[in-house]
Amino acid sequence: MALWKLASHDRILILELHTAGSEDEILLGTLTYKGITYGVSGTWTASNAVIPHSAFSLAGNDGVSAPTWIAAAGIMTGPGTAPQRIDIQVSLSSSPEGSLTRYIAVLLPGFSDMLDTFDNVVVLMLENRSFDNLLGYMYPNGVPDNAPLGKSFEGVTGKNLSNPVPPGVKNPPPPGVTSIPVSPVAAGNYFQPYPDPGETYDHINTQLFNLIDGGDQPPYNLPSERPLKANMNGFVNDYIENYKAEEEKGKDPTYDAPPQEFPWTGYKQIMECYPTSALPVMTTLAEQFAVFDHWFCGVPSQTWCNRAFWNAGTSWGRVVNGPSLDWTVDSVGDTIFNQISRSGLTSPLNWKVYSANPGAAVTSLIHLGALLPYHPTLPSGIPNPFNHFYGFGRFLTDCAAGRLPSYSFVEPRFITPHNDMHPSSAHSLLFGKSNVGSVLLGELMVWQVYEAIRKSPNRDKTLLIITFDEHGGCYDHVPPPDVTPPNLKGYGLEDNFDFTRLGIRVPAIMVSSYIAKNTVVNARMDHGSFMKTMSKKWNRVVPGAFPPLTARVGAAPDFSEVFTSATPRPLSDWPEIPKPVIPQDFWTTDFSQVPLSKFEREIVDAASKTPEAANARKRGISVRDPATIGTVGEALDYLRSIPGLGPDEPLDVFK
Amino acid sequence: MAEWRLVSSDHRCGVSLEAGDDGPLTGALTLDGQTYNVAGGWDASFSVPGRNFSAFAVFGKTGNPIPDFVAATGIMTGGGTAPTDIGIMLDVSSCSDGTIQHYEGILIPA
Numbered sequence: 001m002a003l004w005k006l007a008s009h010d011r012i013l014i015l016e017l018h019t020a021g022s023e024d025e026i027l028l029g030t031l032t033y034k035g036i037t038y039g040v041s042g043t044w045t046a047s048n049a050v051i052p053h054s055a056f057s058l059a060g061n062d063g064v065s066a067p068t069w070i071a072a073a074g075i076m077t078g079p080g081t082a083p084q085r086i087d088i089q090v091s092l093s094s095s096p097e098g099s100l101t102r103y104i105a106v107l108l109p110g111f112s113d114m115l116d117t118f119d120n121v122v123v124l125m126l127e128n129r130s131f132d133n134l135l136g137y138m139y140p141n142g143v144p145d146n147a148p149l150g151k152s153f154e155g156v157t158g159k160n161l162s163n164p165v166p167p168g169v170k171n172p173p174p175p176g177v178t179s180i181p182v183s184p185v186a187a188g189n190y191f192q193p194y195p196d197p198g199e200t201y202d203h204i205n206t207q208l209f210n211l212i213d214g215g216d217q218p219p220y221n222l223p224s225e226r227p228l229k230a231n232m233n234g235f236v237n238d239y240i241e242n243y244k245a246e247e248e249k250g251k252d253p254t255y256d257a258p259p260q261e262f263p264w265t266g267y268k269q270i271m272e273c274y275p276t277s278a279l280p281v282m283t284t285l286a287e288q289f290a291v292f293d294h295w296f297c298g299v300p301s302q303t304w305c306n307r308a309f310w311n312a313g314t315s316w317g318r319v320v321n322g323p324s325l326d327w328t329v330d331s332v333g334d335t336i337f338n339q340i341s342r343s344g345l346t347s348p349l350n351w352k353v354y355s356a357n358p359g360a361a362v363t364s365l366i367h368l369g370a371l372l373p374y375h376p377t378l379p380s381g382i383p384n385p386f387n388h389f390y391g392f393g394r395f396l397t398d399c400a401a402g403r404l405p406s407y408s409f410v411e412p413r414f415i416t417p418h419n420d421m422h423p424s425s426a427h428s429l430l431f432g433k434s435n436v437g438s439v440l441l442g443e444l445m446v447w448q449v450y451e452a453i454r455k456s457p458n459r460d461k462t463l464l465i466i467t468f469d470e471h472g473g474c475y476d477h478v479p480p481p482d483v484t485p486p487n488l489k490g491y492g493l494e495d496n497f498d499f500t501r502l503g504i505r506v507p508a509i510m511v512s513s514y515i516a517k518n519t520v521v522n523a524r525m526d527h528g529s530f531m532k533t534m535s536k537k538w539n540r541v542v543p544g545a546f547p548p549l550t551a552r553v554g555a556a557p558d559f560s561e562v563f564t565s566a567t568p569r570p571l572s573d574w575p576e577i578p579k580p581v582i583p584q585d586f587w588t589t590d591f592s593q594v595p596l597s598k599f600e601r602e603i604v605d606a607a608s609k610t611p612e613a614a615n616a617r618k619r620g621i622s623v624r625d626p627a628t629i630g631t632v633g634e635a636l637d638y639l640r641s642i643p644g645l646g647p648d649e650p651l652d653v654f655k
Numbered sequence: 656m657a658e659w660r661l662v663s664s665d666h667r668c669g670v671s672l673e674a675g676d677d678g679p680l681t682g683a684l685t686l687d688g689q690t691y692n693v694a695g696g697w698d699a700s701f702s703v704p705g706r707n708f709s710a711f712a713v714f715g716k717t718g719n720p721i722p723d724f725v726a727a728t729g730i731m732t733g734g735g736t737a738p739t740d741i742g743i744m745l746d747v748s749s750c751s752d753g754t755i756q757h758y759e760g761i762l763i764p765a
Contacts, residue, residue, distance in 0.1 A: 042714050045722055045750055054751035057746075059695045059712035059722035066705035067714035071726035073746035075753050089755045091744035093728035095698050098708035100730060100744050100759070228707055482705045500705040586754055 002081040004029075006107035006562040010148065010521070011561050013090065013105045014113075017058075019044075019080065027058055031070055033090065033525035035532075035557025038062050038070045046080045052530030054080065064484045064555045066500075069139050074107075083109065087240075096482035098228070109119050114563035115537040117514040118463040122408040123530070124449050125310065126442055127303065127422035127474020128199060131505035132156050135291060136476075137184065138283055141272040145369040145517035153520050154478060156182045156273055161477050163236040163271055164210070168458075170252035173268070177255075180236055180268045182475065186274040190437025193269050195426035196234075196597070197473025198242035201301040201319045201495045206472065209619050210234030210299065212241060220235050232478040238473065241272040246598075247426040269345075271475050274439070275406065281443045281577050282509065285450060285466065288575045289511040290519035290562045296471045296480050296553070297503035298527035298558070303599065304366050306469040306503060309486075309527040311335045311409070312367065313550035317499075321599070324365075324606035330491070332369030334549055336531050337388070340407060340538075341374070343545040346564065348406070349538060354395035355411040356445070356653070357590060357603075359639025360646040362411055372611065377644025379611040381619075384644075391647030392654075399452040404503040407534070412445055414603060416594045416632045417586070419445045423472060425597035436586050444580045444654060450511065460568045464511040467528070471504035478505050481524060486550035489637070499552075502526050510559070513568035528556030536560070588649060592633025604635050609643055616642045657736040658704055662764035668743065672713070674735055680713055684725055686747060686758055691715045691725040699735050709735065723749045729762075739764070 001024065007014040017029035017040075027042040042058025045051060054076040059276025062069040066288035072091050078084030086107040087488035093100050134155035143152050162179040165172070171502035173180070184191045198204070213221050243253045243265075274281040304327060305315030317331035342350045355361035358605055364371055372379075374388040390398075398404050412420035416428055419441035446466055453462050485499035493499075508525065531553045535546035548554035571646035596604070607613060608626040622641035629635050640648060656676070662669035672682035672693075680695045695713030698706055709731040716722040725747050733739030741762040748755045 042726075043716060043724070045716070045724075051721050051750050053750050055722070055724045055748040055750045055753075056712040057716065057726040057748060059714040059726055059728075061696065061698075061712065065703045066707070067710070067712050067726050069696070069698075069712055071695070071712040071728045071746075073714075073724050073726040074736060075748050087755060088758060089726075089746040089748075091709040091728040091746065093712065093730050093744075095700065095706045095708050095710040098710075098730050101740055102744055102757070103760075113683055199693060228727040471717070482707065484705070511716060572690070 004083050005111075006083060006086050006109050007111035008105040009109055010564065011113060012112070013088070013103060013107065013110060013285060015086065015088070015107055022078040026079065027056060030071060031058075031060070031090070033070065033092065035525070035529065035559060035561060036062050036068070040070065044076070062555065064270060064551070066096045066098070066482060068092055068287065068486070068497050113560040114514055115533070115560055117563055118456060118512060119461040120404040120406060120408065121463045121465065121534065122404065122410060122449065122453065123465045123467070124410045124412070124446065125307065126412055126466070126468050126515035127414070127420035128470055128474070129294065129421050129468050129507060130471035130474040131295070131478070131507050132182070132273050132476045133471070134274055134279060134282060134507045136182070136360060136570045137275050137518075138286060138291065144287075144520060147518065147520065148422050151520055151523060154522075155539045156477065159477065163233050163475070166237040166240065169240060171487050173255040180269050180271045182273055185272045185278060187278070187354070190278070190440035192272055192274075193474065194265060194422050195237070195243065195247040196423040197239050197270060198246065199302050199470065199473045201497060203228035203238050203242055203473060204300040206234045206238040206241065208232060208234065210237055212237065218496060232477050232479055235270050235473075235475045236267055238265050242473070243267065258329065273475065278445060279439070281450070281580060282466070282507070284577050285446070285511055286509045288517050289515045290509065290521060290564070292508040292510070292525055294478070294522060294558070295467065295506055295508035295525045295529075295649055297468070297506050298502065299470075299499070300480065300503040301460045301470070303469050306527065307363065307366050309339065309552070310469070310530055313528055313531055313548070313553035314486035317488055317493050319494040319497050321602045322605065326603065327366065327606065328609050331367050335367050335370050336534065336549070337367070337374070338370055339546050339549070343538070343542040347545070348543060349543050350405040351407040351409070352390055352394055352398075352405045353411065354390050354411045356392035356413045356648055356649070357411055358413065358415055358636055358648045359642070360603060360607045362603060363409060363415060364389055364646060365603065365610070368610060371563060374646065375612065377612065379615055381615055386395070389646060391649045393649050394547065394647070396448065396452050399456045402457040404456070404458060410449060415440065415600050415635060416591050416597070417651070419588070421468070422473070422599065425595070427595050428597060434619055436582055440580060440582065441654070444582060447577060447579055448654065452573075453511070454574045459571070459574070460513040462512070466507070466509040466511070468506040471506055476504045480504055483526060484551050484555035486552040512563065514563045514565045516564040519562060519564045521559065523557055524562065525557055525559055528553040529559050532556040587655065592631060592636075594632045596630060596632060596635055600635055601629070604629055604638060607639055610642070610645060612645045613642045641654065659731070659738060659741070660765045661738060661741050661754050662765040663699065663760045665760050668745070668758055668762065670695065670741065670743075680711055684713065684727060684745070686725070686745065689717060689723065691717055691723070693725065693727070697731070721751045723747050723751070
């Protein structure tokens with residue numbers, strides 16, 4: 001029996017086969033194409049004095065319930081025990097998509113998936129932006145200069161993208177205007193779209209299919225016969241509906257607003273995407289390192305379920321953030337944090353959640369049951385020696401000292417002044433006198449995380465992932481594909497959603513010394529790709545400790561093709577990016593009277609369901625009914641009245 | 656068990672496959688007069704959620720002393736017992752000259 005292990009130079013195709021049979025004529029093993037592994041079998045004939053060339057063919061599939069099939073024919077050069085080169089042509093047929101795809105490559109031995117190039121992974125997960133909204137204007141030529149053949153960039157430039165204006169809209173556009181094209185956000189606007197678009201499952205169905213039927217009741221705006229590809233035509237329609245129903249109850253948005261009517265609230269803005277000049281930190285990192293242009297969030301819905309998909313591979317059938325009491329029931333589900341903690345006393349792996357959110361780390365609430373043993377304090381109120389939750393300041397000092405854990409999950413600040421990039425709710429006044437917006441504040445946080453890693457002694461052994469939980473109602477033009485659902489037996493399906501399709505594209509940027517400039521990963525990824533890749537890496541450290549937590553994770557592609565540089569780049573090739581400038585008066589602005597957004601209210605509500613809150617109520621130190629809380633100041637007072645729920649740092653940590 | 660017999664309009668390519676209910680495919684594939692014995696598998700559309708199309712893959716070789724190998728994938732439209740068309744991609748690697756040839760087309764009932 002011989003083993004063939006060869007890969008294309010960019011590791012888009014990896015072949016791992018062994019020979020079998022009485023004459024070694026059978027081939028068994030795997031083909032990995034764009035991060036997805038296919039089990040294959042085939043046959044081959046070796047060259048000899050009569051047969052001039054060694055050739056083979058094989059076929060198989062990816063083993064999921066809605067499979068993609070793969071077949072390949074090739075010519076092998078070198079001895080059967082140690083092939084020196086394989087010329088291969090591959091075709092794939094997708095049962096979810098109905099598409100046929102072709103790929104040609106030369107495979108060579110001696111490859112590595114390069115997952116050993118990092119010891120520490122840092123994930124900064126921001127909030128509620130689509131790929132097009134933040135990165136759609138990158139690479140206006142549709143591909144980076146000098147990109148390898150076959151590479152592309154799925155942005156907005158040159159595509160003539162638009163959404164129709166719904167007929168009968170109360171404040172119609174100018175005569176003759178029936179659709180709104182994609183256009184750039186105006187310079188100096190860091191809070192577009194304002195106010196916040198719809199982000200629950202029913203709203204996203206309208207954005208995808210341009211149908212309003214049922215709202216938050218069946219059929220949740222889902223067409224009776226769901227088209228195989230969403231038309232992505234309902235963003236304007238849904239923005240108007242959400243504005244009337246949620247943000248400015250009973251009022252109709254205008255088409256546009258004159259510049260003096262600051263902030264601009266016209267419905268045409270939902271089709272606006274940020275020019276690269278507005279996001280110098282994120283777009284520089286995306287260009288100087290790697291950007292994924294087909295990374296889809298896990299669920300076409302909200303924060304909690306999408307963050308759960310990142311760290312647990314499921315949301316246990318849940319589609320929306322509330323009610324928080326329901327989440328506390330299912331949040332006992334296993335997470336990647338638990339897997340690391342269980343990996344053994346001799347395991348070198350460890351984790352920390354670094355939260356910039358005052359008073360409560362949202363990760364500790366989403367996974368309350370699973371992560372309660374790791375909260376800052378024990379329910380009795382004494383400090384927990386097994387605490388894994390820290391503030392953002394601790395991230396900066398750990399990074400500087402070279403003390404980052406194997407997995408750092410970094411949360412932004414969700415409560416106003418929020419730097420999570422989440423579009424602000426009506427009347428949030430985040431822009432206030434300082435005119436900053438969550439996008440500019442988010443840029444600053446991305447800069448801080450990047451700079452901390454750039455200056456860290458562990459820079460060359462750290463992988464930074466900057467991504468978003470969900471698209472949050474912001475426009476995107478790529479229909480989400482179908483996908484393998486997680487294991488849902490025993491869970492109710494909220495809003496009748498069966499989890500067989502992904503959410504909308506989100507930005508995903510990776511930074512590593514082993515990623516070449518202008519890397520674009522076109523392969524389809526989803527939130528399960530993180531756990532899939534880390535499982536592959538960490539199972540080598542602690543064999544068997546990281547099985548896929550759900551079928552969704554098992555079927556997800558891994559992202560190892562992102563490592564495109566065999567040698568680490570020197571510090572001089574890590575770009576020095578100017579620090580975003582925040583107007584000085586921002587730091588002294590009083591936000592305490594800002595009305596609480598829905599998302600902020602959900603955090604407060606979830607915090608009130610924790611054992612820490614119950615203990616504080618019992619001790620009489622946190623007595624307020626959270627339902628009566630109406631402002632940011634009251635919310636912060638309430639969260640701070642619950643000892644040990646989470647880190648709490650002054651705003652200065654972002655300076 | 657159903658039999659799929661389809662051919663391209665120019666008669667360059669054809670399949671004669673037996674499709675089992677539980678997924679196996681066996682039979683013959685012809686290209687430019689050369690016949691390949693093939694085996695593989697398929698999945699019927701809409702038999703489980705998300706499986707929106709019938710898809711398959713096969714591999715095999717000629718019976719010649721110096722064989723050529725074939726690998727093909729396809730999307731089948733119509734019922735599993737009577738396909739109305741197949742979109743097919745196939746590649747042939749040759750032991751005799753070391754080349755790989757590609758073909759793609761639409762097959763219709765013969």
